[in-house]
Amino acid sequence: MVLKSAFNKFMVKTKSLLRYMGGVVILFIEAVFWIFIPPFRKRQILDQMYKVGVSSLPIVFLTSLFTGMVLALQSANQMQRISAQMYIASLVALSMVRELGPVLTALVIAGRVGASITAELGTMKVTEQIDALETLATNPIKYLVVPRFLALIIMLPLLTIYADFVGMLGGYIVGVFKLHIGSNMYLNMTTSPLGIKDLYTGLLKSIIFAVIIAIISCYEGFRTSGGAEGVGRSTTLSVVTSFILIIAADCLFTALFYFIG
């Protein structure tokens, strides 16, 4: 009896997980499909790009600057022991561009933008605005998901590049003013180890993170039910799911890039 009920519970959980994954994949395919169907809503896409990108500049600036500074400070101690302070510049540059820039920016945007997308679409769902869109012969995916999806895919890589630079600036401030590495030396050691491959693997990752944030936050918004409490629940779920998927995808892609060289 106990075994049977445990098995049933397991089946129900598995089913709902499969349904979730299926729903997410279908939403992704539909979003991509509707991108190419006119009319193209330039105004809404630009609005969303502003919300996703420009409004996120301050928080991305702060997170990246402090991360760059902390990286430099933490490594300073070890590097000084082997008299290799100048490599701090390379360490900061490489870690920002390859790893911390894309991942930190994605996490910040998942918290800031993903949460607001889910809360907005979730509120629209529970107040029947999504149903109203359908009765007005307008596809909610075309009207609501596509502008957000495109805005994230365009702005997250740009924010990542910005974060990379700000992070290196943080390292530069600590390196030059606190650790007294020469300014020219620091800049040299920052640029010399960076290859074009480091940049584009970082950007490729950030595009994948953008897809994760857009699709998960819209999907959670659309399946919201149960009033204000429901909106709160899906917003939390959206951020948590995005965080987990971003970290998991990062791990997967880092491994992939490592093995293909």
Place this chain on the structure above:
Amino acid sequence: MIDVINLYKRFGDSQVLKGLNLTIGTGVTQVIIGCSGCGKSVLLKHIIGILKPEIGQVIINGQDVTKLKGKALSALRMTFGMLFQGAALFDSLTVAENVGFNLIEHTDLDSQTIAKRIKEALSLVGLYNIEELMPSELSGGMRKRVGLARAIAMQPKIILYDEPTTGVDPIMADAVNELIIRLHDKLEITSIVVTHDMVSAYKVGSRIAMLYDGKIVEEGSPDQIKNTSNPIVKQFITGAANGPITKGENFNQSVPI
């Protein structure tokens, strides 16, 4: 003509519609009454094709709504207007953008014509010079009327009202009733009104149907409904706490004195 045939719909474990049949003639104002949560709104959403049934058909002018997809469904929806319970105005758009949503999205009209049509739709519901306000700046009654203006802006053939008098004061409720009658006479449309407000039901309805336990249990003219012998309908229209609908829940005993 709208023909709802043998409609079944379930949400999770609860079977909401259980073989519902209803025929609504063209030009009729059909009121659908029933208890809260008995599936009245669900029925409306099937008629406009937002929800799909497990079994059954909704035939509108020879087309089965439950089978329509894509462009055909959009084309059919353009002939509909729907007023939602909470008005469901888009918060991010102004009143004018809400009312003119369909005109802006689906027609090639120039902005002057659209502005004129928006003004006309708003004046039909008795609202003037509020085009630039946001929905959050409106009162409950005004939101409902803006929602109605949005529903009629495309000059639909069928208007669906989901609890049009719920959540507004009695005077505004009567104004909404008057509006439903006036729009019906002026635009010569078929109206379907879902409500549990009997005053409204008698006032606007040319036919009344009662939805109970997933089926239509009685259908007739307002007078036929008033003089019904069906105990379920009787309990509902008189608003009695005790009767066949509430069998097994004794309201008097549930309060310990």
